[in-house]
Amino acid sequence: MQRHTEALMTTRIGFVGLGLMGNPMSRNLIRAGHEVTVWNRTASRMVDLVEAGAIAAASPMQVAAASEVTITMVSDSPDVEDVVLGDGGVLHGAAPGSVVSDMSTISPSVTRMLAGRLSERGVQMMDAPVSGSVNGAEAGTLSIMVGGARSTFDRCLPIFELLGKTVTYCGESGMGQVTKLANQVAGLGTLAAMCEGLVFAARQGADLEAVLSAFSAGAADSWMVRNLGQAVVQGRFEPGFMVKLAHKDMGLLLDTATEAGLPLITTPLVAQMLRSCQQAGFGDEGIQAYVKVLERLAGVEART
Numbered sequence: 001m002q003r004h005t006e007a008l009m010t011t012r013i014g015f016v017g018l019g020l021m022g023n024p025m026s027r028n029l030i031r032a033g034h035e036v037t038v039w040n041r042t043a044s045r046m047v048d049l050v051e052a053g054a055i056a057a058a059s060p061m062q063v064a065a066a067s068e069v070t071i072t073m074v075s076d077s078p079d080v081e082d083v084v085l086g087d088g089g090v091l092h093g094a095a096p097g098s099v100v101s102d103m104s105t106i107s108p109s110v111t112r113m114l115a116g117r118l119s120e121r122g123v124q125m126m127d128a129p130v131s132g133s134v135n136g137a138e139a140g141t142l143s144i145m146v147g148g149a150r151s152t153f154d155r156c157l158p159i160f161e162l163l164g165k166t167v168t169y170c171g172e173s174g175m176g177q178v179t180k181l182a183n184q185v186a187g188l189g190t191l192a193a194m195c196e197g198l199v200f201a202a203r204q205g206a207d208l209e210a211v212l213s214a215f216s217a218g219a220a221d222s223w224m225v226r227n228l229g230q231a232v233v234q235g236r237f238e239p240g241f242m243v244k245l246a247h248k249d250m251g252l253l254l255d256t257a258t259e260a261g262l263p264l265i266t267t268p269l270v271a272q273m274l275r276s277c278q279q280a281g282f283g284d285e286g287i288q289a290y291v292k293v294l295e296r297l298a299g300v301e302a303r304t
Contacts, residue, residue: 096122
C-alpha cells in the first residue's frame with residue numbers, strides 16, 4: 001500500500017501496554033511529534049517514555065479521555081477485555097467519535113464483542129494486529145493487518161504508517177485478527193520446518209552455514225530463514241517474539257478453528273511442540289528456541 005504523506009487527522013494518541021512491542025511503537029509516535037499519553041500495569045515501564053516526551057496516565061480510562069485514538073497492545077484476549085471493559089478501562093474514558101485500535105493478537109470473536117460494546121458508546125474500534133517482531137516495532141516496519149469500518153481505517157491509516165511498512169485493510173471487524181492468525185499458521189509452520197531441516201542436517205554432519213545459504217537461495221527461502229536461521233545456528237535465543245506468545249496464538253487459532261468446525265492438520269502439531277518448548281522452560285525465549293526441543297529428541301545441536 002502506498003504510504004500517505006498528509007498530516008495526521010489527530011495529534012492526541014493514547015497507548016496502553018508498553019511491553020517489548022508497545023514501548024518502541026509508542027516511541028515512534030512520540031518521535032513523529034504527536035502528543036502521546038501512555039499507561040502500563042507496571043508503572044516503571046512508563047519512565048523512559050515520559051523522559052522521551054510522553055504523558056503518564058493513571059489508568060486506561062485516563063489514557064482514552066486524553067486521546068482521539070487509543071491503541072492497546074497487551075498479551076491476550078482477557079488482558080484486552082480488562083483494559084477496555086474493566087474498572088478504569090478505556091470504555092469509561094473514550095469520547096463518542098474517538099477510536100480504539102487494538103494491536104494485540106486476540107480472539108476474533110472477542111474482538112467483535114468489544115467492537116459492539118464500544119459502538120454502543122459511539123466509539124469506533126479497529127483490530128490491527130501486527131507481525132514483524134521487536135526489530136520491526138523499533139524500525140517502524142511492521143506488517144499491520146486491520147479490520148473494522150473502512151472509513152475508520154482511512155482515518156487511522158496515517159497513524160498505522162508511522163508504525164508499519166505494510167498496512168493491509170482486511171475487511172470488517174475481526175478480520176484483522178483472522179488474517180493475523182492465518183499469518184501464524186504460515187509463519188510458525190515455516191519456523192517449524194526450518195528448525196527440523198537444520199536439525200536433520202546437523203545430525204548428518206552438514207555444514208549448517210552452507211545449508212542456510214542453500215535455503216535462502218531456493219524455494220525454502222522465507223522470513224524465518226533470513227531472520228532466525230542464523231540465530232539458531234549461532235545459539236542466539238533472545239526474544240523478538242516469545243515462545244509463550246506464539247503458543248498463545250496457536251491456542252487462539254485452534255479455538256477459532258473449532259468454533260468454525262474447521263479441521264487443521266499441521267497447526268496442532270506445531271502447537272504441541274511450542275507447548276513442549278514452553279514446558280521445558282524456554283517460554284520467555286525467542287520462537288527460534290523451538291529448535292531446542294527437536295535437538296533434545298535428536299540428540300544433536302544445530303550449531304556452527
